[in-house]
Amino acid sequence: MKIGLFGFGKAGKAVASVILQSKDHSLQWIYRKTNRLTTRDAADFLGIESDDPGYFYSDKKMSVEALLKEHPVDAIIDFSSKEGIYMYGESAAENEIKIISAISHYSDKEVGFLHKLAQKATVFWSPNITLGINYLLYAAQFLKKIAPSVDIEIIEEHFKDKQGISGTAIRIADVLDVKDEKINTIRAGGIVGKHEVIFGFPFQTVRLIHESISRDAFGNGALFAAEHLINKKPGFYKFEDLLHPYFKV
Structure with a gap:
């Protein structure tokens, strides 16, 4: 699965590290508000050997719409901020890109927007994605x-x-x-x-x-969600929706 990442704070870096080391998934890019690191790739920055592109892109130089057109992905993993969903949500839904949000705090407004996007796209939200x-x-x-x-x-x-x-x-x-x-x-x-x-x-x-023990747990959880959403139809999903089949006796 080709993955794009929003957010490169402590949790975002840990998630990027896990994806870069995965054999089944590829980190295509990381989208940020700053121009910093745009001359490097994530594997180089984190000191990880990986063939993933993992390029940094900034909203100062490229719009989300252009990014998704020129560098398409299967899923977006969001560890940015509660406002981030407004930056990429509509474009992701229009391009049938799966949205995996790990934002801890959303207001009712953001949750409502997620449900709106879920009418066209596969949308997953977990305040704690471990x-x-x-x-x-x-x-x-x-x-x-x-x-x-x-x-x-x-x-x-x-x-x-x-x-x-x-x-x-x-x-x-x-x-x-x-x-x-x-x-x-x-x-x-x-x-x-x-x-x-x-x-x-x-x-x-x-x-x-x-x-x-480590923020890498966020990366493992995000990939668990990505893998279990591959064949899911458009709709709004929570972690319990993915776990429920495992609890059937």
């Missing part, structure tokens, strides 16, 4: 069904400079139908990301824990 955290979400929902009155507390830990409550923690609270007040936040050092769901029973406790 496979492990989405397995945790799925398993937690099953446990909540078994014991709907159980006490639930959520603990999220991240690096000290991360602002606000993690989008993943809010997502966990939403799917388990608990108030945001049940989310406990820890900011310390360089913690990549850790989420724990505590189920408190009268005589026992169950803890589901997911910890990201």
